Amino acid sequence: MSRNESAPPRPQLVNWEIAASTAASLTPAGPTMKPAEIARAVENIRRLADDSVAHVHAISRLDAARDLRDSELLVIDRASWSRANAHSFRTLLEPALDQLAASRPEVMRSASLALGGTLTGVQLGTILAFLSSKVLGQYDPFVPSRHGQGGRLMLVAPNMIAVERELNVDPSDFRLWVCLHEQTHRVQFAAAPWLRDHMTSHIGELTSGLMDKADSLSERLGAAVKNLASAAPRSRDAAVETREGPRDGGVLSMLQGPEDKARLSHLTAVMSLLEGHANVVMDGVDGSIVPSVKTIRRRFNARGTSRGPLEKLIRQLMGLDAKMRQYSDGSRFVRRVVSQTGMDGFNAVWESAAYLPTEQEIHAPDEWIDRMSLRRHG
Template identity: 65%
Template sequence: MDSSTPIQLVNWDLAASSAAKLAPPGPKLSPGEVAAVVENLRELADLSVEHVHRITGLEAARDLRDSDLVIVDRASWAKANTQSFKVLMAPAIEHLMRTKAEQLKAANAALGGSITGAQMGAILAFLASKVLGQYDPFGPSGQGKGGRLMLVAPNIVSVERELNVVPADFRLWVCLHEQTHRVQFAAAPWLKDHMLEHISELTVGLAGKADTLAERLSGALKSLPNRGQQDKEKHDDDGVPSSDGGILSLLQEPEDKARLSHLTAVMSLLEGHANVVMDAVDSSIVPTVKTIRRRFNARGKTRGPVEKFIRRLMGLDAKMRQYSDGAKFVRAVVDAVGMEGFNHVWERAENLPTEKEIHAPQEWVARMGL
């Protein structure tokens, strides 16, 4: 192979096309119905910003022109995420190219990134039918330095039909959660780079241990069926509650564990805060909100064994616990010092809670001097 041949560890184009082909079809809608859903989602997304501003008190909600709002299908969502993964994985790939150039050249000659691209596509195909919306701070935006908010129309329609809830109410409820994420990053413009830095450190750290990755991955897969009750809380040596985070949680050295702990705390904060906002509306805003929440929470009980295994493998159940843990933190802080006091969290990186503080909100309140 010519030494000038570029090394491509992941074929991102193949990942996007594989995800589009493998993702199950969405609900059947006529072109007119699709247009109506898209228009309605845009209207409700705009409407939800006013409620986010009223509930959070964050002035950033008044002007979100630094980011995009896009209504997407499953294939478009998958393609968008390959672009974001490419950004997130770039530091780790660059590290491998510097430290293991000869091995990578040989691997590239044989596989050309096709296997990893196909694997990434399979993961995104599974997720593409599950995600209702996503604020992606790392994706390109046509409006400036901000990211993009994606609402996955076929999935929203699919779930509202599955739950048999009022479409307009459910769509506004979803928009409240997703627009809150958009407002969070607008209120804390430093947060994107902060997260990118820590994600890069984590992926580079894992890439540095690539020689043993296959062995540890095999061990992780074998251990999944016998890792105890999914909903049983565990604690590490520092007293920090820890949950099954899927394969990633098994691939950590001590320094990796610390990095992941910080990112877990940040994600718990973001998801919990968004859940608090979406549940802060009453029946005057979303008339059937109680019915939606009850039926939405019950969805997990109807998942089949294969989906449950895949979700556990990918750490999606751990993500759901982040919603709950983060929401408890936000509610406890707001009860103690009000929303204005809680909003100190968006001022600087030092104000972000630790994973321990997520489970002990009073410690964060004390550290902030509130």
């Protein structure tokens, strides 16, 4: 009998099956629609997503937009989004969990391990269920697509439909506007194929650091789950947030040492860059492309003021209010750099990890421009 056959299966530090099933069971229902209406909406969203790529190319000037065959586009429901993210988090977390098992074997002998894995699975599933009704779309670079090593662009049809109805805006205009943002993320990772491994490495280091410094397994895993919910790439939320809440990462900040804060600072800068760039591309269209774009922007940006107190509290505890500020911080960085160097000058950022801005540079774009020697003369 081989070693693999005789050894008992390693207990799960996170019960991923429970995470996925919890998320699916707690995910709120989407808008009520007949099957034929759903089919038409899915087809329309897919067509507009395809149409948006040419506009992303024209605005971003990234030639990677010409060939996205290595990644894939999925139009999905809320439960499918939750399951996909449980898979993505598993891909990100398991290397750190395996390292913990190897370096801390006593953890594996804990009698409470199975219970802890179940509890953390429920925690992750609850977070995913909450987010599943908020996210319009997401580019997931961490799980390879069916076509290659590129990731998966997921457009959450029920959420797009719910928001367009709430805002009372033209559905096709709104869907195209959203797709511009989401497809930009897909193009970013195609333009910088090194970025996926770079982010995977830094997220893994941050997760491992949190596990090592927390007082118990439950806290370690809970911190890791909250960290991934906050730090992993996630596209534009179903509402622009207000400027409420502290600038830290919610309860996550209590678990960070200096090294953790440095890692999180780097990830924050990268996420601000990605989200800000996508916003700039999204807002680079005019009425010739999205006829009602001014109305959409005004109504969409006003939604954050209507949140209830419970939802605001949950978002603050998870650090999501702070994360949403990445949109505005990153947008200011990109607009300043483009105004001073042109879009081609800005696009140097996709060439190397050494060219990524620091968090300080996100708030002081001229420092990045000077470091890159990109400022226009004359």
